Amino acid sequence: MFVKATGLADPLVASCLPLNVATVKPGHEIITQGDDGDNFYVIDSGKYDIYVNTDSKNRKLVGNYNDEGFFGELALMYNMPRAATIVAATDGVVWGLDRQTFRRIVLKTAFNKRKKYEKLIEGCDMLKSLDMYERMNVCDALSSQTFKDKERIIAQGDKADCMYFVEEGEVRVAMLNKADPKATSEQEISRVGPGGFFGELALVTRKPRAASVYAIGPTKCAVLDVYAFERLMGPCMDIMKRNIDNYESQLTAIFGDKTNISDLR
C-alpha cells in the first residue's frame, strides 16, 4: 500500500526522514476537518477514530485505524481542506512528516500510481461508482501484471486470492461444464476487454474459481488482492451481484441449466 510503497513504514527509511514523533492521549484531535493541512501522519501504535461532519454541529464516526496505517495525505496531495477529523481513541504514537517534505518525497511515488490508474478507473463503470477517497485507496492497492497470448490467468477450481481489471488487451473466459460428466473440453463463455473485470465471483462467493481465464494476445491487468478487495470493494457489491445475476441467465442459455451457479451459492 501507500506506506509500503513509499518505504515509510521501514524504521531505517523513517530514521533518515525529518519525522516528528508525537505521543497522543485518548481524545487528542490530531486533524480537524476543514483545517488546512500541515502534516502527514504514519501510525506507530494506538487506535484512531475517523469522523466526518454531518452538519455544522454534528459529526459521524465513519471508521477507525487500529495500530497501523496513515492519514492526512489528502489535504497535502490535493491542496484541499482536511476531509475528516482524526481523534486518538487510545494512547498512541504517530510520526508526522511536514507538508514540504511529504510533497517532495512521498507525493512523487503515490501520485504517479494514482495517476497511472486514473484512466483505468475512468474506463470502468464499477470503479467509477466509488467516491474520490475510495478510488484513491483502490489505486494504492492495485498492481499491474502482464500476460502472453494464450497464457492462463485463472484456472477453474483453484482457490482465489485476487481479482483483475483489464487495462490493455482482452481475455477469454472458458468453462468445463461440471454438470455434464462426459464434458472434457472447455467452452468459451465470454470475453472481457479494457474497462472490464473478472475473478470477482470466487471472492464474492468464497468458492473455488468458477471458470478459467486466458489472455488473447498480450494482455495487461491490474490486480487487486483479496484483502484489499474485502476492505475496499464493499461499495461495489451491488454492481458485482447484478453482474453475477447476468452470469446466471447466460449460464441457462449456454448449458441449459443453472447447475453450475447453484453449486456456487
Ligand code: 1OR
Ligand atoms: P486529510 O488530509 O483530508 C483527514 O485529513 C484524513 O482522514 C484524510 O486526509 C484521510 O487520510 C483520512 N474520507 C476522507 N478522508 C478520510 C476518510 C474518508 N477516512 C480516512 N480519511 N472516508 C472514510 C472511509 C472509512 C470517507 C467518508 C465519507
Ligand code: 1OR
Ligand atoms: P472467478 O473468481 O470464479 C473465473 O474466476 C472468473 O470468470 C469469474 O470469477 C468471473 O469473473 C468469470 N459468465 C461470465 N463470466 C464468468 C462466468 C460466467 N463464470 C465465471 N466468470 N458464467 C455464465 C456462463 C454462461 C458462469 C457462471 C457460473
